[in-house]
Amino acid sequence: MALLSKNKRPDIITENGIEYTSKVMLDLQDLKKVYPTPKGDYVVLEHLNLQIMKEEFVTIIGHSGCGKTTMLSMIAGLNPISDGRISVLSNPIKGPGPDRGVIFQSPSLMPWLTTLENVMLGVRQVFPQAKKKQREDICKYYLSKVGLEGSFYKKASELSQGMQQRVGIARAFAIKPKVLLLDEPFGMLDSLTRGELQDVLIEIWNKEKITAVMITHDVDEAIFLADRVVMMTSGPRAKIGDILDIEFKRPRSRKAIIEHNDYYKYRKHLIDFLEH
Numbered sequence: 001m002a003l004l005s006k007n008k009r010p011d012i013i014t015e016n017g018i019e020y021t022s023k024v025m026l027d028l029q030d031l032k033k034v035y036p037t038p039k040g041d042y043v044v045l046e047h048l049n050l051q052i053m054k055e056e057f058v059t060i061i062g063h064s065g066c067g068k069t070t071m072l073s074m075i076a077g078l079n080p081i082s083d084g085r086i087s088v089l090s091n092p093i094k095g096p097g098p099d100r101g102v103i104f105q106s107p108s109l110m111p112w113l114t115t116l117e118n119v120m121l122g123v124r125q126v127f128p129q130a131k132k133k134q135r136e137d138i139c140k141y142y143l144s145k146v147g148l149e150g151s152f153y154k155k156a157s158e159l160s161q162g163m164q165q166r167v168g169i170a171r172a173f174a175i176k177p178k179v180l181l182l183d184e185p186f187g188m189l190d191s192l193t194r195g196e197l198q199d200v201l202i203e204i205w206n207k208e209k210i211t212a213v214m215i216t217h218d219v220d221e222a223i224f225l226a227d228r229v230v231m232m233t234s235g236p237r238a239k240i241g242d243i244l245d246i247e248f249k250r251p252r253s254r255k256a257i258i259e260h261n262d263y264y265k266y267r268k269h270l271i272d273f274l275e276h
């Protein structure tokens with residue numbers, strides 16, 4: 001049991017029906033999303049409530065099409081909310097902002113720009129007052145952290161898929177977000193690269209003390225990375241079905257976790273949820 005640790009739980013004080021806690025980073029309240037379709041309105045999400053704590057790493061799993069990307073893109077401010085509210089540190093979001101960084105499955109880099117220039121694009125917008133050298137230093141720091149110290153001046157079109165996703169990770173961290181939103185970031189990578197990038201992600205997340213919300217279809221990845229795994233019910237009208245606390249201590253070793261009895265309990269819990 002040495003691998004297990006109690007996760008810090010929120011202190012929720014209820015005042016006049018309002019839940020308040022200083023530890024909440026992201027608050028999704030009675031969220032609803034409706035897509036108009038030729039056959040009428042399609043209610044993807046309804047009565048979805050979720051609180052994510054500061055510095056927490058949450059993974060989201062659920063059946064294909066249940067609305068995971070819809071939820072994440074609403075948190076990112078890229079997809080309008082039909083009803084309910086999303087707040088970051090108690091401030092309702094009004095659109096995209098530098099407080100939320102996003103990493104997609106495919107990083108969509110500008111192929112004609114270098115690695116460094118691709119990361120600079122966001123940094124220039126977020127830190128317009130900084131000197132060019134300061135901005136470059138931030139970009140180079142994060143590119144080095146993801147293992148691209150030798151590739152600052154390579155064109156994005158010359159990079160492998162794994163290297164491009166490394167740039168995607170550096171680009172998201174370089175704008176110093178409070179919340180990092182990841183939509184199946186390693187879905188297109190081979191298992192070796194995937195494992196390497198999971199380690200890179202956890203190392204920077206831990207150092208920067210930010211909050212991470214990541215969609216994945218991989219149950220093992222969900223357990224390895226998360227403090228909590230959030231399970232979404234199948235749509236339509238999807239909401240949070242269950243939440244599993246992952247109490248393995250950090251830093252985590254893949255080998256030690258796989259050998260731990262609780263790993264199989266966690267795994268069974270998630271697979272049972274997905275199969276029913």
Ligand SMILES: Nc1ncnc2c1ncn2[C@@H]1O[C@H](COP(=O)(O)OP(=O)(O)OP(=O)(O)O)[C@@H](O)[C@H]1O
Pocket residue numbers: 035036037042044062063064065066067068069070071235
């Ligand atoms: N712009 C849109 N207009 C109409 N329907 C949409 C739109 N975007 C998504 N949908 C529908 O909403 C549902 C949820 O889609 P979403 O991409 O959020 O699911 P998901 O859980 O992320 O799926 P996957 O795991 O396959 O990526 C799906 O039925 C999808 O077809």
